[in-house]
Amino acid sequence: MHIVVCMKQVPDSAQIRVHPVTNTIMRQGVPTIINPYDLFAIEEALRLRDTFGGEVTVLTMGPPSAEDSLRKALSFGVDRAVLLTDRFFAGADTLATTYALATALKKIGAEFGPPDIVFTGKQTIDGDTAQVGPGVAKRLGLIQLTYVSRINSVDADKRLIEVERRAEGGVQQLQSRLPCLITILEGVNEIRVGSLMDALKAARATLIKWSAQDAGVEDITKCGLRGSPTIVKKVFAPQPRAQKAELIELGDNPGEALIDALFQRQPKLEGELEKLARGY
Amino acid sequence: MSEPTKAPAAAGRAATKKALPEHLKAYKHVWVFVEQERGQAHPVSWELLGAGRVLADKLGVDLAAVVVGAKNEQTQSVVHEAFCYGADLAYLVADDLLKDYRNESYTKALTDLVNVYKPEILLLGATTLGRDLAGSVATTLLTGLTADCTELDVDAEGSLAATRPTFGGSLLCTIFTLNYRPQMATVRPRVMPMPERVEKLVGRVIEHPLGLVEDDIVTKVLAFLPDRESSKSNLAFADVVVAGGLGLGSPENFQLIRQLASVLGAEYGCSRPLVQKGWVSSDRQIGQTGKTIRPKLYIAAGISGAIQHRVGVEGADYILAINTDKNAPIFDFAHLGVVSDAVRLLPTLTEAFTKRLSPHQRDRLAS
Numbered sequence: 001m002h003i004v005v006c007m008k009q010v011p012d013s014a015q016i017r018v019h020p021v022t023n024t025i026m027r028q029g030v031p032t033i034i035n036p037y038d039l040f041a042i043e044e045a046l047r048l049r050d051t052f053g054g055e056v057t058v059l060t061m062g063p064p065s066a067e068d069s070l071r072k073a074l075s076f077g078v079d080r081a082v083l084l085t086d087r088f089f090a091g092a093d094t095l096a097t098t099y100a101l102a103t104a105l106k107k108i109g110a111e112f113g114p115p116d117i118v119f120t121g122k123q124t125i126d127g128d129t130a131q132v133g134p135g136v137a138k139r140l141g142l143i144q145l146t147y148v149s150r151i152n153s154v155d156a157d158k159r160l161i162e163v164e165r166r167a168e169g170g171v172q173q174l175q176s177r178l179p180c181l182i183t184i185l186e187g188v189n190e191i192r193v194g195s196l197m198d199a200l201k202a203a204r205a206t207l208i209k210w211s212a213q214d215a216g217v218e219d220i221t222k223c224g225l226r227g228s229p230t231i232v233k234k235v236f237a238p239q240p241r242a243q244k245a246e247l248i249e250l251g252d253n254p255g256e257a258l259i260d261a262l263f264q265r266q267p268k269l270e271g272e273l274e275k276l277a278r279g280y
Numbered sequence: 281m282s283e284p285t286k287a288p289a290a291a292g293r294a295a296t297k298k299a300l301p302e303h304l305k306a307y308k309h310v311w312v313f314v315e316q317e318r319g320q321a322h323p324v325s326w327e328l329l330g331a332g333r334v335l336a337d338k339l340g341v342d343l344a345a346v347v348v349g350a351k352n353e354q355t356q357s358v359v360h361e362a363f364c365y366g367a368d369l370a371y372l373v374a375d376d377l378l379k380d381y382r383n384e385s386y387t388k389a390l391t392d393l394v395n396v397y398k399p400e401i402l403l404l405g406a407t408t409l410g411r412d413l414a415g416s417v418a419t420t421l422l423t424g425l426t427a428d429c430t431e432l433d434v435d436a437e438g439s440l441a442a443t444r445p446t447f448g449g450s451l452l453c454t455i456f457t458l459n460y461r462p463q464m465a466t467v468r469p470r471v472m473p474m475p476e477r478v479e480k481l482v483g484r485v486i487e488h489p490l491g492l493v494e495d496d497i498v499t500k501v502l503a504f505l506p507d508r509e510s511s512k513s514n515l516a517f518a519d520v521v522v523a524g525g526l527g528l529g530s531p532e533n534f535q536l537i538r539q540l541a542s543v544l545g546a547e548y549g550c551s552r553p554l555v556q557k558g559w560v561s562s563d564r565q566i567g568q569t570g571k572t573i574r575p576k577l578y579i580a581a582g583i584s585g586a587i588q589h590r591v592g593v594e595g596a597d598y599i600l601a602i603n604t605d606k607n608a609p610i611f612d613f614a615h616l617g618v619v620s621d622a623v624r625l626l627p628t629l630t631e632a633f634t635k636r637l638s639p640h641q642r643d644r645l646a647s
Contacts, residue, residue, distance in 0.1 A: 011447075036556050094427075098419060126447060128569050129427035134383075134415030143498050144383050146412045162502070167381065168317050168407050170506040176499040186555070186562055229424030229460040235446070235453045238587055245601060245610075245617035254625055255632030258600075258618060265616065266598050272576055276520055276545035277637035 001054035001156060003045040004108060004115040005078070006101055006136065007038040009062050009069035010126040034069045037121030039191040041184045044151065045119050046077055046192065052156055055079040057108055057115075061089055061100050067207055074202035075194040081205070082108060086212040091225030094127075098135030099222045104215040105140060116156070118181040122147065130183070137181035145176060146183045154178075300459065307461035310336040311371070311399040313346045313390065314362050315409050317381055318504065319354030323474065324405035326365040328467060330475030331432050332403055333366045338434050342368040344399070348389045350379040363480045370483070371397060375490040380501040381409050387416040389490055394421060396488065399462045401440050403432075406466035418464050424457030425464040428568065430471055430591055440465065445568050445591050470516045470572040470595065513547060513563045515571045520546035520578075521596075523566055524554065525589075527582020527603060527622050531559040536626040537581060543633050549573070551583045567592035581622035585610025602626075 011030045034042075045056045058073045060066050061084040070081035084104045092100065109115060118137075123130035130146075137144035147166040152173070154161050159178040164171050166185055194202070212223055221227060246265075250257040263270045312332045315322040329345065336343040345362035349355035351374040359370050373389040390413065394402065402417075404410040406428045418425035430452070431443035439456050440463040446453045457463040515521060522544065524537040534550070541548035549566040550559070566573055567589040574595035581602045583589060590613055593599065601614035602622045611617045618625065 094415070094425060095419065095422065123569070125569075128445075129415075129425075130411045131415035131418070131425055131427055134412060135419040138387075138416045138419040144412070144416065145499070146383075147408050164505075166408055167504070168315075168322060168409055169320070170317075170504050172380070172504055173502040174499050175502055187558060190558075229422070229457050230426055231456045231458060232453050233441075233456050235451050238452055238590070244612055245599075245614035247606065247611065247617045247619060250618060250620070250625075253628075253632075254618075254620070255628030255630075258625070258629055259632050259636060262600060262616065266577075269577055269598065272519065273544060273633075274637055277543065277633075278545075 001048060001052045001116045002057070002113045003048055003054065003117045003119065004057045004059055004105060005038070005041050005045045005073075005119045006105075006132070007042065007058055007060050007069065007073065007121070008035045008124050008126075009033070009060060009066040010035045010124055032065070032068065034072055035121055035124045035126075037123060037125070037184075037186055039121075040186055040188055041119035041121045041182075042073055042076055042078065043189045043191045044182075044184050045117070047189065048117065048151070048154065049079075052154065054116075055112070057082060057112060059084065059101065059104055059108065061085070061092075061097065061104070064209075070207055071202045071205070074205050075199045076192055077194050077198045080112065080208065082208045082210060084210050084215055086210075086223075088212045088217075088220050088223045091228065092223065093228035093230045094129055094131040094135055095229055096223055096225075096227035097132050098139055099227060100212070100215070100217065101132070101136050102139035103217050104210060105136065107210070107214075107216045114179065116178045117161075118142065118179070120181070120183045122183050122185055133181060133183040140181070143176050143180040144183075145174060145180055147185050148182050149185045149188055151182075300461075304459075304461045307398045307400040309341045309344055309399050310339065310401045311344045311346050311394075311403065311462070312362075312367070313348075313402065313404040313410070313413070314358060315405050315407060316347070316349050316355070316358050317409060318379070319349070319352070319358070321358045321361060322405055322407060322409075322469070324407060324410075324467070324469040326361070326477075327469070327472040327474055328403045328405060329362065329365040329367060331467065331472045332401075333475065335401060335432060335434055335440070336368075339400075339438055341400070344368065345370045346390065346393060347371070348373045348378055348386055350374065350376050352376075359485060360482050361477075363483050364477050365475055366478075368483065370485045372485050372487045373490050374487065375492075377490060377492055377494060377497065380504065381412075382497060382499050382501065383412055383416055384497050384499060385490065385492055386413050387420065388492060389488075390417050391420050392491070393488055394462060397486070402462040402464045404464070404466045406468040410466050414464060414466050421462070423460040423462060423464060424455075425466070426455045426457070427466050429465045429467050432465060432467070439463070445587060451587075468568075468572050470574055513549075513571075515547045515549050515564065515566065515573055518547035518573065519576045520544050521549055521566070521573050521575045522546050522579045522581070523549040523551065523583060524581050524622070525551040525583030526553050527584070528554075529582075529623060531557075533623050534559055536623065536630070540579070540581075540626055540630045540633070543630055543637065546575075546577075546579075551586075551589050580610055580614065581626055583610055584608045585613065 345367035578596035
C-alpha cells in the first residue's frame, strides 16, 4: 500500500502572544510543531503500513523551515518526506492550498505509485478550518471520509474500506472504496516513539524538495495569494471589555466567601442554582 | 472595533476591487443550508436563518432555506420550520437516497442548486456535517469559503464581511470573497442567537431533482449508532458550566471539576490543551474549536483564557474565574475573579455549595 499523509508545521499556539501595543503576533521565539491533529494521521498511516506492507509518504507545503517537522515525521518511521516550498505558494487560502497539495499528490502518485489512502488531521490548530482535506479530495476525485474515529477494515485486494465516522448525534458506519481521503479524529491512537534507527535515518535523510514548477503546477495564478478567492481585509485584536474582572480576596473560609460574593452580585443566581441542584 | 493592526499583505489587492464579472452578477439572495440528520434539524440552521435575515434585509434580497433530505414527512416538517424561523422561500431536494448524510450525494444536491439558482451568499453550520459538505461544495464551485465565523455583515458595496478568529484565536480577521460567487461561510452552533419562532404557513418551495441512483454513490451507510443519551454532553445548552484548564496540573485533578459540576447540576468542560493531552474527551472542549456555550453562570478554573477559549464563552451571562496568575487573560473578560490555586479552592467551594444547596434537596425529599 502507498499511504500519503498531508501535514502542516504550525506555531505552537499555546505560546503565541499578541504584542500589547502594536497588536501584532509576536512570532519570535515561538516554537513550531507538527500540527498536533496530524500526529494521529501519521500514526494511523504507519499502523496500516505495518499491517499491509508498503510505504508512507508525508507531504507538507510551507517555508523551508518546515523541514524540521518533516524530519520529525521521518523519525517516527515514515519512509519518505516531500516539502513543497515556493514563494508562489505564500498567502494561500484553503482553495489555493488544495490546488498546490493536489498537484503535488498527483506528482507523488506518478513518481512513487498512486496513493491508496491520503490522510490528513481533522484540522490545523492555526487555521482551524477543517476545509483542506475535503478540498484536496474533491480536486483529486477521491472519496472523502472525514472525522473518522476508527478504521474497521481494509481489504486491499477488493479495494474496500470500512470506517466509523463521527456525525452529529452519533457515529456512521460507512463502507467505501480505495483510493480515498481520510481526515482522522484526534485521540484515536498515540504517536509512537520512533526507533533509534529511524531517528538516525531521519537526521541524515535527503528530503524531496519541490518548487511549484517541480511539482508540476501548470497555472501559477491558482497558487498562493493570487489563487485565493478570499481576501483578508482587516486583522485586529479582539475588543477588550471595558471592565476587567473584579478580583476579590476570600479570607479564611474561601468556599463560603466566594458563594456569598457571587450571590451578592448576582442575586438571581441563587434561585437558579437551587432549582438546578434539585434536578431540574 | 479596535484599529486594524498592520495592513495585511492582501490589503492592496483588496482595495482594487474589480467590478463583478458579468456572469457573476446573476448571483442574488442569501441562502442558509438547513442541516438535518435523519429528520432532525440542527438548531444551528435556525440560528443561521436569524443571521441570514439581517444580511438579506440589508441587501434587500430574499432569504432562502435549502433543505436536502429523504422524501418524507420529516423533511416536509423541516421545510415548515424553516419558514417559521424566517425563510422567504425554500429550495428542496427530496430523495430517499438522501436519507443519510453522505458527502457525494449532498455535494451534488447543493452544488446543482447553486449552479441553477445562483445565490450570492451561502451559509452553513460549522458542524461535522457542515464542514464536510462546505469544503467539497466550495472546491467544486472554486469559490471562497470562510470557516467558523463569529460575525457576519455586509459592507457598503454589498459584499459579505465574515469575521473569524485567526492564529489560534489570538487575533480576529475580516475576510471577503470579492470576485467569486457565492460567498460561502460557516458558523459554529450557538455563536449566533436563536431567533424567535413565529408560526407561519409554508411559502414558496422550489423542488429540484437529485439526479442520482444508488449505484452512482460509492459510499454506503452500513449503520448509524446514536450516541447514548447518558454520555452526551449538553454543554452548548447548559445553564451552568464548570470547566478546567492546565492550571489543574494533572489529569486526576480534573475530578474536582466533575465534582463541582455534579453538585451544581451543571455540565463540565475543559480548555483545548486538556483535550490535546488526552485528559478529557474532545466533546467536552470549550472554545473556538470546541463548543460555544451560553450559560447563566460559567466557572473557569485554572484556565488562562486564550482568545481561542474566550470566543467560546463570551456568550455567558456571568463568568467566575479562578487562576493563580493575576495577569491571566481570563480576568480581562470574566466578571468575578479569584487569584488562587483552583486545586485548593475547588474542594472547599464544592463543599460549601453542597451545604448551601442540599437542604433544599432534603426539603424536596421530605415533601
